[in-house]
Amino acid sequence: MSAPLSAAEFTANAHRALGDTQLQHALHNSRDGFILKRAKAIARLPEFEALRDAARDIKAHTLEYLDLYLEAYEAKVLASGGIVHYAATSETANSIVLDICQRHGAKSVAKGKSMIGEEMGLNAALEAASIEPVETDLGEYIIQLRHEMPSHIIAPAVHLTKEQVAADFRRVHIDLPHDRDLTEPSSLLTEARKILREKFLAADVGITGANFLIAETGTSIIVTNEGNGDLSQSLPKVHIVLASIEKLVPTLEDAGELLRVLARSATGQDMSVYTTLSTGPRRPADPDGPQAYHVILLDNGRTKMLGSDFAEMLRCIRCGACMNHCPVYQSIGGHAYGSVYPGPMGSVLTPGLFGLDHSSDLPNASTLCGACESVCPVRIPLPKLLRDWRTRAFNRHIGPESQRIGLAFWGFLAKRPALYGFAARMGMWALALLGHAGKFRALPFADGWTASRDFPAPQGGTFQAQFSALRKRP
Numbered sequence: 001m002s003a004p005l006s007a008a009e010f011t012a013n014a015h016r017a018l019g020d021t022q023l024q025h026a027l028h029n030s031r032d033g034f035i036l037k038r039a040k041a042i043a044r045l046p047e048f049e050a051l052r053d054a055a056r057d058i059k060a061h062t063l064e065y066l067d068l069y070l071e072a073y074e075a076k077v078l079a080s081g082g083i084v085h086y087a088a089t090s091e092t093a094n095s096i097v098l099d100i101c102q103r104h105g106a107k108s109v110a111k112g113k114s115m116i117g118e119e120m121g122l123n124a125a126l127e128a129a130s131i132e133p134v135e136t137d138l139g140e141y142i143i144q145l146r147h148e149m150p151s152h153i154i155a156p157a158v159h160l161t162k163e164q165v166a167a168d169f170r171r172v173h174i175d176l177p178h179d180r181d182l183t184e185p186s187s188l189l190t191e192a193r194k195i196l197r198e199k200f201l202a203a204d205v206g207i208t209g210a211n212f213l214i215a216e217t218g219t220s221i222i223v224t225n226e227g228n229g230d231l232s233q234s235l236p237k238v239h240i241v242l243a244s245i246e247k248l249v250p251t252l253e254d255a256g257e258l259l260r261v262l263a264r265s266a267t268g269q270d271m272s273v274y275t276t277l278s279t280g281p282r283r284p285a286d287p288d289g290p291q292a293y294h295v296i297l298l299d300n301g302r303t304k305m306l307g308s309d310f311a312e313m314l315r316c317i318r319c320g321a322c323m324n325h326c327p328v329y330q331s332i333g334g335h336a337y338g339s340v341y342p343g344p345m346g347s348v349l350t351p352g353l354f355g356l357d358h359s360s361d362l363p364n365a366s367t368l369c370g371a372c373e374s375v376c377p378v379r380i381p382l383p384k385l386l387r388d389w390r391t392r393a394f395n396r397h398i399g400p401e402s403q404r405i406g407l408a409f410w411g412f413l414a415k416r417p418a419l420y421g422f423a424a425r426m427g428m429w430a431l432a433l434l435g436h437a438g439k440f441r442a443l444p445f446a447d448g449w450t451a452s453r454d455f456p457a458p459q460g461g462t463f464q465a466q467f468s469a470l471r472k473r474p
């Protein structure tokens with residue numbers, strides 16, 4: 001079990017992650033799976049790029065008229081017998097959940113996977129009120145046993161090996177026979193399912209997230225591969241939907257378009273195994289369903305982002321493709337980011353929601369290779385947004401002074417091409433002169449690089465010299 005990490009300590013977290021052999025093993029095992037499956041799914045769908053355009057436009061349109069769609073959605077939920085609560089902060093959202101649970105005398109809550117629940121710190125709030133939260137998504141269940149944050153937005157326990165999970169089950173499931181084989185993922189699943197069935201039946205309240213909220217019908221949609229979301233929302237007598245305000249889309253047809261890019265981008269499936277729609281509490285003719293239906297719409301800084309340069313980030317549909325393709329995420333996993341939202345999307349969203357002061361390293365946790373933008377199903381310009389955060393951190397004097405001085409010096413030269421060329425030639429000349437055997441074992445200001453590899457001594461001319469020679473060629 002590990003203590004929660006902080007975004008302010010990203011560099012130290014990343015160093016630790018790189019030296020964690022078990023984590024590296026787990027990351028290596030999962031690295032190519034997501035990428036290959038997505039690539040195959042997209043190859044089967046020639047109109048995928050056009051669908052990305054449509055998905056981007058649907059989300060951009062909804063954000064532009066979000067106030068109207070929120071009103072329309074609320075009216076439909078009310079008409080179907082449900083209640084909509086608006087929460088400006090996580091604290092307010094938690095107190096609304098607690099109030100609902102206490103009014104219904106809840107002792108335990110079955111939770112479907114919800115990143116908003118993670119963002120709110122809901123489990124801690126429930127436990128503090130003596131209400132047992134039970135995570136029913138397998139990955140979430142595993143990290144709950146370990147008191148950890150998710151390390152990936154769609155695969156919360158991707159940082160673990162199956163041997164670690166088996167050891168956790170043996171530690172916590174006290175009735176588990178010693179000779180029970182837990183070497184295969186399927187045996188782990190069976191074991192978790194046995195425990196969770198009883199928890200589902202005992203739960204007084206079910207809490208789910210929402211992938212989309214439909215303004216025209218007042219419906220919430222969740223997609224899962226385990227069916228736990230269905231049981232969480234249909235067995236208990238109360239269903240609470242947790243969603244952030246940007247989950248709205250205008251129509252069911254729009255949600256259909258987004259679903260076509262979501263699962264393909266996330267897991268490489270054409271569709272997730274379960275796509276579940278819920279609209280209000282059970283009606284007299286319904287065979288099952290909750291007696292009470294609440295939706296909590298969380299803002300938590302999103303309205304502020306809507307009117308800012310970072311509004312495009314609110315198009316995110318939480319597929320996880322950007323992190324699956326990010327070389328930084330692939331190397332250190334999600335916990336190093338110290339936020340419930342890791343990877344490129346988290347490096348943009350976390351400063352937006354929680355402030356740049358405590359997460360100023362995150363926008364630097366990227367090589368700006370562009371892989372994230374190239375796979376994003378809603379075409380969020382993640383590298384541009386990361387650069388924008390870097391600019392803000394620089395302008396606000398956040399971050400190490402040495403970095404500021406270096407960047408300011410580089411900026412000074414970059415605005416004076418002749419001086420830049422001269423400095424580059426001098427630097428190259430000096431490095432070539434000092435570099436024995438064509439390489440450096442150590443360099444001042446570059447010990448991060450030379451700690452684990454040599455730095456090549458420059459050869460030939462500067463880039464500018466070579467480029468101008470190339471242009472002069474007949």
Ligand code: SF4
Pocket residue numbers: 265315316317318319320321322323345372375376377378379380
């Ligand atoms: S930013 Fe794009 S790729 Fe990343 S999780 Fe969001 S929708 Fe998916």
